[in-house]
Amino acid sequence: MVMKKDCGAIISSKSRWPAGTAIQGKWNGRRYDIHSVLGEGANGIVYLACTDGKWVALKTSHDSVDLQVEINAIERISQGASHSRFRLIDVDDFELNGQSYPFYVMPYFKGKHLSVFMKSKGWEWFGPVGEQILQQLCRLHQRKYIFGDLKPANILVDAEGRAQLIDFGGVGQIGKSVKQFTEIYDRGYWNGGSRTADDAYDLFSFAALAVHLLDPERKMEQLAKQIPQNRHPSQLIKRAQEVPELRPFAAFIDKAIRGKYSSSGQALQEWKELMHKHVRYLPFKGEWLKKALIVSVIFFISVLWIVTQTS
Numbered sequence: 001m002v003m004k005k006d007c008g009a010i011i012s013s014k015s016r017w018p019a020g021t022a023i024q025g026k027w028n029g030r031r032y033d034i035h036s037v038l039g040e041g042a043n044g045i046v047y048l049a050c051t052d053g054k055w056v057a058l059k060t061s062h063d064s065v066d067l068q069v070e071i072n073a074i075e076r077i078s079q080g081a082s083h084s085r086f087r088l089i090d091v092d093d094f095e096l097n098g099q100s101y102p103f104y105v106m107p108y109f110k111g112k113h114l115s116v117f118m119k120s121k122g123w124e125w126f127g128p129v130g131e132q133i134l135q136q137l138c139r140l141h142q143r144k145y146i147f148g149d150l151k152p153a154n155i156l157v158d159a160e161g162r163a164q165l166i167d168f169g170g171v172g173q174i175g176k177s178v179k180q181f182t183e184i185y186d187r188g189y190w191n192g193g194s195r196t197a198d199d200a201y202d203l204f205s206f207a208a209l210a211v212h213l214l215d216p217e218r219k220m221e222q223l224a225k226q227i228p229q230n231r232h233p234s235q236l237i238k239r240a241q242e243v244p245e246l247r248p249f250a251a252f253i254d255k256a257i258r259g260k261y262s263s264s265g266q267a268l269q270e271w272k273e274l275m276h277k278h279v280r281y282l283p284f285k286g287e288w289l290k291k292a293l294i295v296s297v298i299f300f301i302s303v304l305w306i307v308t309q310t311s
């Protein structure tokens with residue numbers, strides 16, 4: 001394990017605590033029994049832990065400054081938001097062998113990353129899941145923050161289709177520069193606008209995410225490899241019109257990519273209206289009807305043929 005000293009503060013390196021490790025907070029004294037690793041990213045490791053008979057998610061990072069930024073963001077956005085499922089349960093340090101490990105504790109969401117969920121459940125689920133993502137973005141925007149780094153790994157969806165944004169490391173104030181993003185979902189990367197935080201930034205990422213996930217051919221990955229001057233938001237809009245799974249959302253994607261929504265509230269409203277209509281024109285329904293018709297015609301011709309042969 002490598003130790004790094006920064007301005008006098010001890011920053012621990014990435015650590016992997018084995019199952020059964022008991023974490024006792026230095027300041028608040030709460031105890032957490034490590035069960036397993038839930039995930040590991042650039043900023044840290046998230047563990048499934050048990051405290052007072054309840055499951056929680058405990059995040060520790062090799063970079064205490066990054067962790068503090070996340071903690072501040074969660075604190076700010078959950079102030080007075082009693083309806084929010086996401087909140088800080090505890091913030092503390094854990095000392096082991098003279099080394100200090102900062103950590104914070106949040107609710108545990110039993111779910112799969114959005115991309116995994118979509119693969120197992122089918123694209124039709126993007127409607128209701130998307131609505132919840134937009135709702136959560138909307139709440140952030142009302143508080144004058146954006147999420148910033150919207151990507152499938154930062155969205156967990158449970159078996160009932162309940163979605164939850166996680167990883168608030170990219171949360172930033174509206175009007176400031178976007179501090180954390182993933183290129184393929186980033187407005188700047190597609191030459192679709194600035195990296196100054198506004199509602200439209202998250203809405204662009206949301207639309208780009210739809211274009212990426214709902215396209216069975218994942219064409220966006222090839223488009224993203226082009227040289228910067230050839231990348232253009234119109235390529236995403238075009239793809240949304242071409243792919244049958246994306247067509248119901250094409251009008252929304254067009255507006256979101258071109259930054260035409262005046263607010264995420266307006267975008268959410270339109271998404272809801274789309275969901276009502278959606279039920280009537282889901283392409284898979286059309287496909288199903290087409291298949292049923294073909295089967296019926298084949299059946300009818302076969303019966304006719306048997307009747308003519310036997311008579």
Ligand SMILES: Nc1ncnc2c1ncn2[C@@H]1O[C@H](COP(=O)(O)OP(=O)(O)OP(=O)(O)O)[C@@H](O)[C@H]1O
Nearest residue numbers: 038039040041042043044046057107108109153167
């Ligand atoms: N509250 C939670 N409940 C369940 N699983 C979680 C929770 N928070 C994080 N995870 C899991 O841990 C993974 C890593 O978490 P997180 O995204 O916060 O780490 P990170 O280091 O900031 O990652 P990145 O490199 O993507 O920024 C997530 O993708 C998810 O699978």
